[in-house]
Amino acid sequence: MSLYVHKYGGTSVGTPEKIQNVAKKLVAEKASTGHSLVVVVSAMSGETNRMTDLAKQMQKKPSAKQMDVLLSTGEQVTISLLCMALEELGQPAVSYTGGQVKIITDDAHGKARIEDIHTGNIETDLGAGKIVVVAGFQGVTEQGAITTLGRGGSDTTAVALAAALKADECRIYTDVDGVYTTDPRVEPKAKRLAKITFEEMLEMASLGSKILQIRSVEFAGKYNVPLRVLSTFVDGEGTLITYEDEDMEKALISGIAFNRDEAKVTLSGVPDMPGIASAILQPISDANIEIDMIVQNIAEDKTTDFTFTVHRNDYAATMQILQNICSELGAKKVIGDDKIVKVSIVGVGMRSHAGIASQMFTALADEGINIRMISTSEIKISVVVDEKYLELAVRSLHESFGLSQE
């Protein structure tokens, strides 16, 4: 018998009516397919914010440990309500908190990592024909403390359960009907991908297509759990995230991601000597600022230009730090620009096809778009361009790589 793990996020279970709709979908699926079903749910939308507000009234910087005790009640409410809705439809159901499963995690409160999952009781319940409803986002330490997995953690719960139970598929129900070639708000011709590889999905997600939590995709890839993103509200096949197959290699690229939240900083005329990169980046890291792209050109006249991007919120702080270390390092000057965006093409196809990069650069040049930075990986090429060119760049690349074709 096939076993499917479903996951419904906060907007999918945001009201009593929506929970009832989810229950109806589950009962219909069980009736038509006979699948064993494990359902992971998030807190009803709005609940997490409501509780966070309460916490902030109690403590200026609420304790991570107590936040986990507090926030984990959100999913616990949803599992009980969904079980009631299933039982009202005559479907036997059983609820589990993370602690009851036991989903064992480390003790990094607020961002715990799953270490082990006990599946015995769930398997017994599935064998008895029950739908098993599990609270997402939460676990418990070996010592019994309640933990949460951090933002988007319900996805991770679903994938980890699917891996532990050797499920046939893990289905993430959300408010979008799949992964698109790019953001349809920027390129209306964007189309839904039937399939995408784990690696591509990781590159797309980290670049701003915020459908799935990155960690859950890594987890699915590592344990080979077929993962499908689909809509709670509209019927459809969604997008299957899986291992590379022949079909996928035929496509040059799968999608175009972009990120509007970046800023670019350059320390120019830096003496070209060992240890200089770490001398520049250490104070940035010490200030808890995350760095995205890094580019260093070959040295001319024994000096080099060192450029990197940070989140736009960190732009001012980063510029200040660089000003402080500029003379100390014997560099010439600090240059910054927070009116830039990153545009990336992503696809496993580029591994086996030459000329992808030049096709990308030509497409941009044809539109008169100046490229400020370039960075490449195995399955991704990213460029930084002026902010004003974002839509033009995305659309021209979408066209150039044939993603708009039917």
Added chain:
Amino acid sequence: MSLYVHKYGGTSVGTPEKIQNVAKKLVAEKASTGHSLVVVVSAMSGETNRMTDLAKQMQKKPSAKQMDVLLSTGEQVTISLLCMALEELGQPAVSYTGGQVKIITDDAHGKARIEDIHTGNIETDLGAGKIVVVAGFQGVTEQGAITTLGRGGSDTTAVALAAALKADECRIYTDVDGVYTTDPRVEPKAKRLAKITFEEMLEMASLGSKILQIRSVEFAGKYNVPLRVLSTFVDGEGTLITYEDEDMEKALISGIAFNRDEAKVTLSGVPDMPGIASAILQPISDANIEIDMIVQNIAEDKTTDFTFTVHRNDYAATMQILQNICSELGAKKVIGDDKIVKVSIVGVGMRSHAGIASQMFTALADEGINIRMISTSEIKISVVVDEKYLELAVRSLHESFGLSQE
């Protein structure tokens, strides 16, 4: 070092500000007395109703098991918020759900009974100077299912913890400042009792002085836990509920309780033969109607009158059942009256004093109050009188037994 268990109900922790006030009180008490403190809290007032409403939208008759999963989140929210408030004041604190303690119960969902409490971790935390905050009202079965103890169950949690930890005192903080000789809304001269026995408290509580859950008083009596009722909002000594001592024997009676919610029914002219009482009461019990007082007079002419009281809400149903069995049992007729009240005097002193009953009846007769039913126990005498005499009866008894004196 002395160990105190405190319990704060829903109105005492109903808002963030009130939770902060509780935190301040606890920190002040710890600073001034050095007591080890265990604090049991209820759900914030309103939360239980909110969740019950959600449940009713899911399922016509919500599953008791899932209701426990749902409702137990209420106290879990409070323990986390109170710990945050304590930590904000610099006081180390630790939170426990019922399952984390472990408070082991049977599996009677919605009205579970405590079977065992593991105190090891709490004792370690107290030893480290932490205030231990425990979710009231909830427990867990040996198999790990979440249970709740039913209405007022947080009192039971507090008393059971106090017994298990051998606490010096269990303090129930509420919105009244103690147990009164009678309801001050009926007799403005009513005064707070400094002490009352467990048995008296049981009789007072079951008769309508709804301050503490009956089960928690039984529990406190059984395990000899000194129990004190006092106000969250007003400083004071409250009322200590404890074993009988010499002082208490001196008082003739401790208080006057009453119940407005009763109705009286009589089956008259019933043949006086063995088994008749059960033949009358079995169909009442089968209809889930609870019976309070029962009076049967000696037989005249081989027939008797059988009278009992039920909750006023069950009056119509009870009358109907009696009509149905009247001729079947060969009885003469059914008489009913739902315009009656029960008034009781309660006191361990009556064990060692003669003439209490006649003093009561005289006081009522002096006011021209006709007594419809009488029922007595070791420490209580109850009479049923016409509803219109309630205030007059309570005040005259309060005066007669010297309760109004300073």
